[in-house]
Amino acid sequence: MVAGAVGVVDRVLAQVGKRVVGYAEQQETMLVQAHSTVRAAPCPTCRCWSGRLHGCYRRHLAERPILDKYVVLCVEMRRFKCMNAQCARRTFSEDIHALAGRHQRRTRSHARALHALGRALGGEAAARLAVELGLSTSADTMLRELRRSGDARRMPAPRVVGIDDWAIARGHRYGTIVVDLERREPIEVFEGREATAVADWLRAHPTIKIVARDRAGAYSEAVETALPRAQQVSDRWHLLTNLRDNVERMLQRLGPQMRQAAQQVVVGEATLGRQGSTRGSGLRAWQSLSDDRRALRLAQYEKVMALHDQGGTMKGIGRELAIDHRTVRNFIASGAFPERARRARGPTPLDAHRQYIEDRIAQGCRCPRQIWREVRQRGYAGSRATVQSCVVRLLSPQGRPTLVAARVRTMPCPSARRALGWLVGWRKLAVEEPKSVDHERFVQALCQIEPVVAEARSLAREFLGLMHRRRPREFDRWLTRLSKCSAPEMRSFASSLRRDLAAVRAAFTLPWSNGQTEGHVNRLKFLKRQMYGRASVELLRLRVLGKN
Numbered sequence: 001m002v003a004g005a006v007g008v009v010d011r012v013l014a015q016v017g018k019r020v021v022g023y024a025e026q027q028e029t030m031l032v033q034a035h036s037t038v039r040a041a042p043c044p045t046c047r048c049w050s051g052r053l054h055g056c057y058r059r060h061l062a063e064r065p066i067l068d069k070y071v072v073l074c075v076e077m078r079r080f081k082c083m084n085a086q087c088a089r090r091t092f093s094e095d096i097h098a099l100a101g102r103h104q105r106r107t108r109s110h111a112r113a114l115h116a117l118g119r120a121l122g123g124e125a126a127a128r129l130a131v132e133l134g135l136s137t138s139a140d141t142m143l144r145e146l147r148r149s150g151d152a153r154r155m156p157a158p159r160v161v162g163i164d165d166w167a168i169a170r171g172h173r174y175g176t177i178v179v180d181l182e183r184r185e186p187i188e189v190f191e192g193r194e195a196t197a198v199a200d201w202l203r204a205h206p207t208i209k210i211v212a213r214d215r216a217g218a219y220s221e222a223v224e225t226a227l228p229r230a231q232q233v234s235d236r237w238h239l240l241t242n243l244r245d246n247v248e249r250m251l252q253r254l255g256p257q258m259r260q261a262a263q264q265v266v267v268g269e270a271t272l273g274r275q276g277s278t279r280g281s282g283l284r285a286w287q288s289l290s291d292d293r294r295a296l297r298l299a300q301y302e303k304v305m306a307l308h309d310q311g312g313t314m315k316g317i318g319r320e321l322a323i324d325h326r327t328v329r330n331f332i333a334s335g336a337f338p339e340r341a342r343r344a345r346g347p348t349p350l351d352a353h354r355q356y357i358e359d360r361i362a363q364g365c366r367c368p369r370q371i372w373r374e375v376r377q378r379g380y381a382g383s384r385a386t387v388q389s390c391v392v393r394l395l396s397p398q399g400r401p402t403l404v405a406a407r408v409r410t411m412p413c414p415s416a417r418r419a420l421g422w423l424v425g426w427r428k429l430a431v432e433e434p435k436s437v438d439h440e441r442f443v444q445a446l447c448q449i450e451p452v453v454a455e456a457r458s459l460a461r462e463f464l465g466l467m468h469r470r471r472p473r474e475f476d477r478w479l480t481r482l483s484k485c486s487a488p489e490m491r492s493f494a495s496s497l498r499r500d501l502a503a504v505r506a507a508f509t510l511p512w513s514n515g516q517t518e519g520h521v522n523r524l525k526f527l528k529r530q531m532y533g534r535a536s537v538e539l540l541r542l543r544v545l546g547k548n
């Protein structure tokens, strides 16, 4: 079996003019001896062939393991004399470039295995696994090999690139990733996202004609200074996100109207909320706790508004009251005290038996335990506590039954984010939910109370259609309508689009977008976390740029 494996080694070595003459097994290592069969070789300087032997030496090359043993090839190398009188070189050795690089102490196949492990796992983890797989190495060697493979990469000059930032330490240090959008490959990762750092990189790549970027100012500034003739493309995903944020801000401001609309929607049994049925003692405690929290929040809201009226800045108010400045901003933007959205409850196993429980209570049964036994016989598999709290809720404190059917239940007021999802029906950009008749009724009610919502809805939906069709003229008409919208949030979105008009229009005419770049940023984040966030930017760069 070993002889068979050595036969395979022999065939590989024959390609570089070597012949296996023997092998020795020493504990964990197999040493394969090979002689040279090369009679003449070309001089690397003058390319003249020479057959004048000068001497011999041996090279030891680590190879991938065979049959659980480390393999070392002990290869004879012949040195020849250059016979060309004009050549500066006196002697040269034969070329085994196909087997191993210059001065390398491992074969190319061994190095390739290390590169692949290094790119997949980073330094330490890859070195540990490599030793396990019989490729003796250390973490430092692994990094050195990774660096060597990174330097050796030759890239065609990029024409269309996407630029995005990523967090090295969120809120403190950021890096930049550049992706060749035509070849769908990351081509550079470096630290910093300031205009100067990005401009330096861009200046070194004058072949770039189109740059897709997010709507951050630094990148646009960098492209303008370094490559003033390059076409900038605003990223479609960021445009959509900006639109979403603006519509959401508008809905936050319309909090009172949203609550009014929610009260007009009578919900079906399946989306029953907690409200209107808080009679039990446990639930009463829960309710009072929630009331306490609301009171605290209301007090905080009033303090914020008082300070705001005195001319305090959002950050200043946040510092003074020790709350996040975003909370302050939400309070100020919402126009009235923003109620917490109530959590809508899904269907429960008890729903099927609710009618039966109501009937039994109407018949005069007061014992929750008895009712639990009965519903269990009817196939209910849930807990007793659920039945008990349901029975307690249906019984008033005086012990008189109050029939649920007599009460009208309205929809709990949704959060702005959820209402946005119902309004525009975008998946991924909003909370994903199955479509419901109640949601649509809520949207209709809201549009009636506040016609501006209907206006924003049609503008937002049209925007999505424009992105698919890519007709710049339609986009211009749409932008004019957006600038005249009665909601200030939409108008501010319009003016932000106008500030970056050339790049935004390009987004509607050119096929390039930063979707790919976002994907590569996600991969980068994954690699970063895989190394516990402790890897240097350099190692991260090597792994991101390496093909896997």
Ligand SMILES: [Zn+2]
Pocket: 043, 044, 045, 046, 047, 048, 082, 083, 084, 087, 088, 089
């Ligand atoms: Zn020569």
